[in-house]
Amino acid sequence: EIVLTQSPGTLSLSPGERATLSCRASQSVSSSYLAWYQQKPGQAPRLLIYGASSRATGIPDRFSGSGSGTDFTLTISRLEPEDFAVYYCQHYFSGLFGPGTKVDIK
Amino acid sequence: EVQLVESGGGLVQPGGSLRLSCAASRVTVSSNHMSWVRQAPGKGLEWVSVIHSGGNTYYADSVKGRFTISRDNSKNTLYLQMNNLRAEDTALYYCVKSGPEPPGYEYWGQGTLVTVSS
Numbered sequence: 001e002i003v004l005t006q007s008p009g010t011l012s013l014s015p016g017e018r019a020t021l022s023c024r025a026s027q028s029v030s031s032s033y034l035a036w037y038q039q040k041p042g043q044a045p046r047l048l049i050y051g052a053s054s055r056a057t058g059i060p061d062r063f064s065g066s067g068s069g070t071d072f073t074l075t076i077s078r079l080e081p082e083d084f085a086v087y088y089c090q091h092y093f094s095g096l097f098g099p100g101t102k103v104d105i106k
Numbered sequence: 107e108v109q110l111v112e113s114g115g116g117l118v119q120p121g122g123s124l125r126l127s128c129a130a131s132r133v134t135v136s137s138n139h140m141s142w143v144r145q146a147p148g149k150g151l152e153w154v155s156v157i158h159s160g161g162n163t164y165y166a167d168s169v170k171g172r173f174t175i176s177r178d179n180s181k182n183t184l185y186l187q188m189n190n191l192r193a194e195d196t197a198l199y200y201c202v203k204s205g206p207e208p209p210g211y212e213y214w215g216q217g218t219l220v221t222v223s224s
Contacts, residue, residue, distance in 0.1 A: 033209060035209070037211070044215065044216055044217060045214060047212050050208045051208070056210060090153075092205070092209050095156060095204075096153060097143075097150060097152065097153060100151075
């Protein structure tokens with residue numbers, strides 16, 4: 001059974017800074033099945049990235065995904081005020097979600 | 107715009123049952139993978155179940171044997187029958203359009219709250 005680990009648990013940054021979020025799988029997974037989501041308080045999650053690196057419809061290009069095998073990364077090139085939220089990775093094939101990384105304002 | 111509207115949540119005693127519904131608009135339930143995802147208060151996301159466009163169903167180990175996912179094509183509605191509910195099933199339950207294209211959980215409802223308590 002695959003286990004997803006996300007790090008760090010919390011990332012404290014300022015607007016304009018670059019955010020790098022990590023998702024590690026306990027065994028190699030197809031990059032076709034790695035997705036990232038953003039969730040703000042009181043809202044449903046929003047799909048950001050699928051297939052490890054493809055942006056979903058309407059997602060700004062400051063969001064990018066990369067990685068393969070067991071190590072995947074979500075990068076936000078320059079944080080906007082609306083980007084402070086919790087981010088989850090997901091192994092799409094099994095449905096499993098990682099525990100999340102909270103990006104908060106420093 | 108795609109709309110997924112969940113209903114059927116509420117307060118139920120341990121051991122009780124509930125049936126959640128998800129009415130879909132501008133997306134055809136039978137042509138897509140449809141999932142239920144839950145989120146306990148203050149916690150992360152937990153995948154619960156999926157019904158594929160072809161009809162195959164899958165469940166998380168935590169609900170297998172107690173929950174049943176189904177759909178009514180004529181009503182374009184997704185269901186989750188939840189039996190033998192436990193306190194740990196307390197969560198906000200989301201209905202999600204989850205593929206096959208793109209391979210991601212693309213459209214989410216706003217959720218319906220299930221509280222299991224005596």
